[in-house]
Amino acid sequence: MAPDVKDDGGTAQRFRAAALPYLDDVYTLARYLLRDSHDAEDAVQECYLRAFRHFGTFRGGPIKPWLLAILRNVCRAEYARRSASAFVQSDEDKAAEECSQGIWEEAPSSPEAETLRHLDAATVRRLIADLPPAFRETLVLREINDLSYREIADVIGAPVGTVMSRLARGRALLRTAWLAEEKER
């Protein structure tokens, strides 16, 4: 399990010092991606296990995006497992379908100037969790994990241009959902 048997203690200490401060960040992303606290815990544990195993190959750069990229891969494997076990369509497929079905054109292209009213955190979490996966993950990485566009691009393995368009779309969808939530109350 250890990257280097002779250097076990030192490497483990360095890994702890570098990676543990971001545990809440990793757990937060897992909760939004998987929308289930047990699955999120399992994914985070697997993420840290993989990160520790590959810590020797980690070269430079901030460690937070590196950890979040590993977490994202673990979550994708979990999607695949879910779809295999229970006939559930994978979130990625759904995202692709939603895009091709023209959800892009549905939201208003120029939002009303209304000011958003305050919603409690639990409600906002639910609105974010209901966003299509591709937009949800970009929005969470930006607004909650506080990554730069470049870092998000590295985490999701896509060009910066894709990050920018998904973020624009994700915010448009969230704002629309927010206004709809206000009207229901």
Place this chain on the structure above:
Amino acid sequence: MSCDDVLIHALIDDELDAGHARAVEAHIAGCARCAQQVTAYRGLRQALPAHELRYTAPAALRARIERVAPAKTDRRALLKGFLTGGAISALAAASVTFVVVRQGRDDAILGDAISAHLRSLQADHLTDVPSSDQHTVKPWFNGRIDLAPPVIDLTGQGFTLVGGRLDFIDGKPAAAVVYRRRVHVINLFVAQGLGARSRTPQLEVVQGFNVLRWNEGGLDVVAVSDLNRDELEEFGAKFIAAARGTGQR
């Protein structure tokens, strides 16, 4: 420039360089639709309780992960390793010691720099002299430390000067010049004997932080930040260009 929603988001996120930001702002000034978009999405960001939207990892999960990477070094195993290698010649042993000691000193310097950086992020520890004016920050160090640190205002180039502070690295006083990039703080430590090897910046990763170290005008400079690697290197390049008078300032 035509309407481009993606650029509006990049502007709100402070992800445009100065030139593009000016162009987008000029467009917004004359376009009611885009101005409304900016207001709408700034409003969304303000309404998002970003901090409350985070989750806290359960203690049991943290404990499980700590077992993945055990905290304590097994000293007996290390000792056993040394004893089995008992046939090493005295010369080899001596050179090993030399390398270990040097490495240890350098680790101590970088470790101190990281600790100083972390301390600075706690409330009210960032600066002793909060000022974005280099002509206020630089003289402040006079009489407080026996060197004149380069203090350069890079605000126009995307790195805001926020002030200066006196700190300690490797048991000796060091000047800390503090910059900000978005929410990221850069501590630039200046002193002698911080282990810089050349005038060309060397990037290292220490405890997950990016550290850029070089020699500037006979002084060693160590920049520490949680900023990503590319932007910290950009900071180093702009700082050096300005310090050596090759910038267009």
